[in-house]
Amino acid sequence: MKALHFGGGNIGRGFIGKILAEAGYEVVFADINMTVIDRLNQDHGYTVHVVGEGVDQHETVKNVRGINSGDEAAVTAEISDATLVTTAVGPPVLEILAPLLARSLAARYRAGGAPLNIIACENMVRGSSYLKEKVLAAAGEDAALIDANTGFVDCAVDRIVPPVTGGNDDPLAVTVEVFSEWIVDSTQFKGALPAIAGMLPTDKLMAFIERKLFTLNTGHAALAYLGKLAGKATVGAAMQDSAIRAAAEAVMKESGAVLIRRYDFDPATHRAYIEKILKRFANPYLHDDVDRVGRQPLRKLGAQERFIKPLNGMLEYGLPHDATVRAIAAALHYHNPDDPQAVEMQYYRHAHGIAATLAKYSDFTDAAVVAEIEAAYQALA
Numbered sequence: 426m427k428a429l430h431f432g433g434g435n436i437g438r439g440f441i442g443k444i445l446a447e448a449g450y451e452v453v454f455a456d457i458n459m460t461v462i463d464r465l466n467q468d469h470g471y472t473v474h475v476v477g478e479g480v481d482q483h484e485t486v487k488n489v490r491g492i493n494s495g496d497e498a499a500v501t502a503e504i505s506d507a508t509l510v511t512t513a514v515g516p517p518v519l520e521i522l523a524p525l526l527a528r529s530l531a532a533r534y535r536a537g538g539a540p541l542n543i544i545a546c547e548n549m550v551r552g553s554s555y556l557k558e559k560v561l562a563a564a565g566e567d568a569a570l571i572d573a574n575t576g577f578v579d580c581a582v583d584r585i586v587p588p589v590t591g592g593n594d595d596p597l598a599v600t601v602e603v604f605s606e607w608i609v610d611s612t613q614f615k616g617a618l619p620a621i622a623g624m625l626p627t628d629k630l631m632a633f634i635e636r637k638l639f640t641l642n643t644g645h646a647a648l649a650y651l652g653k654l655a656g657k658a659t660v661g662a663a664m665q666d667s668a669i670r671a672a673a674e675a676v677m678k679e680s681g682a683v684l685i686r687r688y689d690f691d692p693a694t695h696r697a698y699i700e701k702i703l704k705r706f707a708n709p710y711l712h713d714d715v716d717r718v719g720r721q722p723l724r725k726l727g728a729q730e731r732f733i734k735p736l737n738g739m740l741e742y743g744l745p746h747d748a749t750v751r752a753i754a755a756a757l758h759y760h761n762p763d764d765p766q767a768v769e770m771q772y773y774r775h776a777h778g779i780a781a782t783l784a785k786y787s788d789f790t791d792a793a794v795v796a797e798i799e800a801a802y803q804a805l806a
Contacts, residue, residue, distance in 0.1 A: 427451045429503045431494060431522060432513040433461040435586045438486070439473050439599035441511050441546050444607065444623040446486045453503050455494035460596045462491035468597070476710035477603035497525060504529040505536065509619060510543040513582075516552065516724065519545060523559035530560070531567035534574050540615035542576035546607070548642065550634055550729050553577040553613070576615035581608045581634045583641055585705060587713040602708055604701075608633045632688040635734075636695075639680035641702050642731040643752075647673040648706060649719035650755035654805060660713040664706050674703060675748035682745070683738035722759045723766040728788040732756065740791065750794065754801035757782065 428445045430437055433456030442452045456462055465471070470487040492499040504510065504526075514522060526543070533541065545552035557577035561568045583606040586599065611618055611626035618626050627633060645660065651672055652663030663669045677699050684690050725731055732753050739746040757779060761767040774782045779799045783789045 426508040427453060427503075427506065428509045428511060429453045429455060429500075429507045430511045430513070431455045432515075432518075433458055433465070433491060434513065435588065435599045435601075436546070436582075436584070437513040438471060438597065439586045439601040440582070440584045440605060441513055441607070442489065443473055443484075443486050444605075444621060445509070445511070446488055447623070448619075448621040450488075450508065452486075452489045453507075454489065454491040455500060455503070456491065457493065457495050458596075459493060462493060464596050465489055465491035471597035471599070474598070474600040475603055476600060477708060478704075480603050481710070494522075494525075497528070500525060501529040501532050504541070505533050505538060507541060510541060512543070512545045512547065512552075512556070514547070516547050516549045516555075519547065519552065519556045520559050523556060524563040526556075527560045527564040527567065527571065530571045530575055531564060534567075534570050538574075540574040540576065542578050542614050542616075542619075544578045544580050544609060546580055546582045548582070550638060550734075551579045553579045574615065576613050578613045579610045579630055579634075581606070581630065581637045583607075583637050585708070585711055585713065587711050588717065600711070602705060602711055604705055606637070632684075632690075635687070636684055636690070636698070638731055639684055639735045640677055640699060641705075643680050643735060643749075644673050644677040644699075644702055645706065645718050646725055646731050646756065647676045647752040649715040650722075650752060650759055652715045653719060653760075654755055654758055657715060660706055660715060660718055661709060661711065663715065664703075670703070672748060672751065673706075674699070676752045677702070679739060679744065679746055679749050680735035683735050683742060686742045686744070687738065716761055716764070719756075719759055720761070720764050721766045722756050722764070723770050723786045726753070726756055726770075726783075726787045733787045733789055736789075736794070740794065746794070747797075750797045751801045751805070754798050754805050757798070757802055758805055 428450040430442050430452055433454040446452045454465055470485055473484045475482050475484055545556045564571050585602045608625045608627055610630040611628050648660050648663045651669045657663040681695050685692055736746055736749050759767050780795045
C-alpha cells in the first residue's frame with residue numbers, strides 16, 4: 426500500500442503521515458521544500474515528539490520518502506499506483522494543486538488504473554468537496570472520467586501541531602499533542618473503506634466538522650486575538666490570564682449552544698468536550714504563538730468559518746452571542762505587518778469601516794449585530 430501525501434509540513438509529518446505509516450502504508454510526501462524532501466530521502470524516517478500531561482516521548486516514523494510536488498512527471502508516476510492520496514497543504518493551496526491533480530488522475534484512469542480516494546485534511550469545512558470542484562473545473566473533457574473514479578472524501582482533523590522551537594536544526598523535527606482525531610465521511614469513498622487505525626469513518630460528518638470548528642477552532646482563534654490585544658505572545662500565556670480564558674470559554678459555550686440545538690448533542694457531554702479542549706490549549710509542553718493561530722484573519726472571518734458561521738446559528742435559534750461579538754471585534758483589531766491578510770483587513774477597515782469590512786469578507790450584514798460588533802471594537806480599543 427502506498428499513500429501520496431501533499432504537504433511535508435508539521436501537520437503532514439506529525440499527524441496524517443504518521444497515522445498512515447503506522448497503518449502499514451509507504452508514505453510519499455510531496456512538497457516544494459527540498460530541504461525536507463532531501464532529508465526524507467536520506468533518512469527514510471523521522472521522529473515525532475509527543476507531549477502532554479504525563480506524556481513526553483519520541484516516536485519514530487518509518488517507510489517514508491519524498492518527491493518535489495513541482496515535478497509533474499514524478500507526481501503523475503506516484504499517483505499512477507497510489508492506494509490513497511491525502512493533503513495537508515493549507516486551504517489556499519488546494520486550488521493551486523487542482524490542475525496538477527486533474528492531469529495526473531486523468532493519466533491514471535486512461536491507463537486503466539483503479540478508482541482512487543483523496544482526503545483533503547485541511548482546516549476548513551468540506552475541503553475535499555472544495556478540491557473536487559476545483560479539480561473537475563480544471564479537468565476539461567476528463568471531468569466525467571475523474572468524477573466517476575475518484576472519491577473526494579471530506580473529513581474533520583484535529584491535532585495541535587505548533588512550530589518546533591528551541592533552536593532545533595533538524596528539518597524533520599515535529600512536536601505534537603497526545604490528542605488526535607481524524608474523522609472521515611464514510612459515504613464518499615469509492616470502493617471499500619480503508620482500515621486505518623486513527624481514522625474514524627462516520628455517516629454524520631457535518632456534526633463532527635461543526636463540533637470541531639465551533640469549539641477548537643473558535644476557541645483557539647478567540648484566545649489568539651484576545652491574547653494579542655492583551656500583549657500575550659502564546660496561546661498558553663493567554664490561557665494563564667483568567668479574564669482571557671473566561672472570555673474564550675464563553676465564546677465556546679455560545680457556539681456549543683448552537684451545536685446542542687442543531688445536532689441534539691447531550692449538553693453534559695459537550696461541556697466535557699469543551700473542558701477537554703481548554704486543557705489542550707493550556708498544555709504547557711506546547712508553545713503556540715498567537716500570530717500562528719491568528720494568521721489569515723480574513724479567512725477566519727469568512728461566512729463558513731469559526732466565528733461567523735456559529736454567530737449565524739445563534740441568530741437563527743435566538744441564542745446569546747455577546748462573547749462571540751467580542752471575539753469578532755478582537756479579530757478585527759488584529760495587526761501583523763508580516764501577514765498579508767491582516768494588512769489588507771486593516772487597510773480596508775480603516776478606509777471603509779467595520780460594517781463594509783464584514784459585508785465584503787464575511788458576507789455578514791445584520792445591522793443590529795454589526796452595531797454590537799462596532800461597539801465591542803471601540804470598547805477593546
